[in-house]
Amino acid sequence: MKILVVGGGGREHAIIKKIRENKTVTDIFALPGNGGIAADAVCIPIAATDIDGIVNFAVENKIDYAVVAPDDPLVLGCVDALEARGIPCFGPRANAAIIEGSKVFSKNLMKKYGIPTAAYEVFDDMDKALRYLESAPLPTVIKADGLALGKGVIIANTREEARDAVLTIMQDKKFGSSGDEIVIEEFLEGPEVSVLSFTDGSVVVPMVSSMDHKRAGDGDTGLNTGGMGTVAPNPYYTEDVAKRCMDEIFLPTIKAMNAEGRQFRGCLYFGLMITRDGPKVIEYNCRFGDPETQVVLPLMESDLLETMQAVTEGRLSELDVKFSKGSACCVIMASKGYPLSYEKGFEISIPEQLRDRVYVAGAKLDGGKLLSSGGRVLGVTELAATLPEAIEKAYADVEKISFANAYYRRDIGKRALEA
Numbered sequence: 001m002k003i004l005v006v007g008g009g010g011r012e013h014a015i016i017k018k019i020r021e022n023k024t025v026t027d028i029f030a031l032p033g034n035g036g037i038a039a040d041a042v043c044i045p046i047a048a049t050d051i052d053g054i055v056n057f058a059v060e061n062k063i064d065y066a067v068v069a070p071d072d073p074l075v076l077g078c079v080d081a082l083e084a085r086g087i088p089c090f091g092p093r094a095n096a097a098i099i100e101g102s103k104v105f106s107k108n109l110m111k112k113y114g115i116p117t118a119a120y121e122v123f124d125d126m127d128k129a130l131r132y133l134e135s136a137p138l139p140t141v142i143k144a145d146g147l148a149l150g151k152g153v154i155i156a157n158t159r160e161e162a163r164d165a166v167l168t169i170m171q172d173k174k175f176g177s178s179g180d181e182i183v184i185e186e187f188l189e190g191p192e193v194s195v196l197s198f199t200d201g202s203v204v205v206p207m208v209s210s211m212d213h214k215r216a217g218d219g220d221t222g223l224n225t226g227g228m229g230t231v232a233p234n235p236y237y238t239e240d241v242a243k244r245c246m247d248e249i250f251l252p253t254i255k256a257m258n259a260e261g262r263q264f265r266g267c268l269y270f271g272l273m274i275t276r277d278g279p280k281v282i283e284y285n286c287r288f289g290d291p292e293t294q295v296v297l298p299l300m301e302s303d304l305l306e307t308m309q310a311v312t313e314g315r316l317s318e319l320d321v322k323f324s325k326g327s328a329c330c331v332i333m334a335s336k337g338y339p340l341s342y343e344k345g346f347e348i349s350i351p352e353q354l355r356d357r358v359y360v361a362g363a364k365l366d367g368g369k370l371l372s373s374g375g376r377v378l379g380v381t382e383l384a385a386t387l388p389e390a391i392e393k394a395y396a397d398v399e400k401i402s403f404a405n406a407y408y409r410r411d412i413g414k415r416a417l418e419a
């Protein structure tokens with residue numbers, strides 16, 4: 001089979017390595033991929049948002065199955081466009097990807113169907129939003145409606161910060177039209193859990209739970225990033241919590257999307273907060289998380305491609321999708337300065353015996369050398385019977401990988417161990 005994977009980060013590298021385990025796979029193309037992914041797939045310089053380019057490539061190269069991994073092509077209708085040319089895909093159509101593409105949509109969906117989430121108000125008028133904030137309880141959370149590279153959420157502790165957030169989003173248009181509408185919501189407290197799930201619109205199969213580390217600095221300090229490391233499973237996701245999530249959140253969400261005529265097929269990511277009143281939805285993503293995927297897929301014992309095809313064909317209930325009982329830890333090595341400005345272009349040295357465990361996010365090939373080219377450069381994942389062992393092994397690997405200007409958090413998994 002000829003497989004196409006849209007995207008070019010650490011998540012896509014993890015998906016590609018897992019898909020390669022399927023013996024029927026003959027070729028994998030990554031659009032655009034990256035210098036590290038090039039070791040496992042043929043990288044084609046077509047941007048993940050170039051829908052026409054992706055479709056033309058897929059048709060010309062007789063692709064048998066496509067996986068659309070990032071949020072923007074999903075929201076732009078990449079799956080719809082590929083399907084229209086007869087290419088089966090993993091990923092939701094645009095009318096279902098809106099669950100991530102519009103926070104106003106997802107909040108209204110949750111309210112309409114009684115799915116637990118933070119209380120909220122929606123504003124399309126800046127003056128009304130500012131007036132509301134004069135008496136809103138603090139801290140408060142301000143979210144741009146649309147996609148904003150994971151930066152459209154601002155937690156304001158003071159009225160001034162809240163005001164600035166609204167001005168940045170609605171007046172300065174920092175996130176463009178993504179900020180035409182905003183959600184202002186209640187600040188929730190409790191541990192966060194990420195649950196990625198496979199769903200074909202009739203059943204939901206949660207994958208092993210995970211925990212992200214979003215802040216740049218140790219002890220969860222500093223700026224928000226795309227994610228500096230992950231562990232799985234997440235100790236806060238107990239059997240009791242898992243059951244409540246299935247009954248109160250996962251199944252109701254699938255049913256709600258069906259009722260709206262927006263059946264979701266693909267990976268639905270539940271960003272949850274385990275509050276004193278029970279689990280609540282912080283956000284939905286219409287795709288695999290990054291870097292959650294880099295700990296979740298290595299723990300998957302079932303065949304990924306077969307599972308994806310069952311999702312596409314609506315026969316997920318026939319499968320018994322299995323995950324290992326072990327633990328995983330992924331430490332992200334970034335360029336110092338990320339998520340602000342950073343220097344790049346430094347040669348990366350990865351010992352041969354670690355290649356299987358490294359997922360490359362931001363690197364390019366230049367005359368046979370692998371050079372850093374992004375904020376998040378790579379992730380190293382280790383598996384072990386217990387979480388402390390997985391953490392220790394991952395950090396031992398990090399010590400053996402080097403590039404100038406490298407930065408990583410030293411406390412990935414610490415919060416989970418303290419749970």
Ligand code: AMP
Nearest residue numbers: 118141150153185186187188189282283
């Ligand atoms: P998001 O971009 O939606 O993943 O939000 C980024 C982060 O902001 C989340 O991972 C949470 O840590 C935090 N966050 C979002 N919404 C809330 C909320 N209502 N209460 C507290 N923290 C929140």
Ligand code: GLY
Nearest residue numbers: 212227289290291
């Ligand atoms: N790690 C969170 C995300 O992928 O959005």
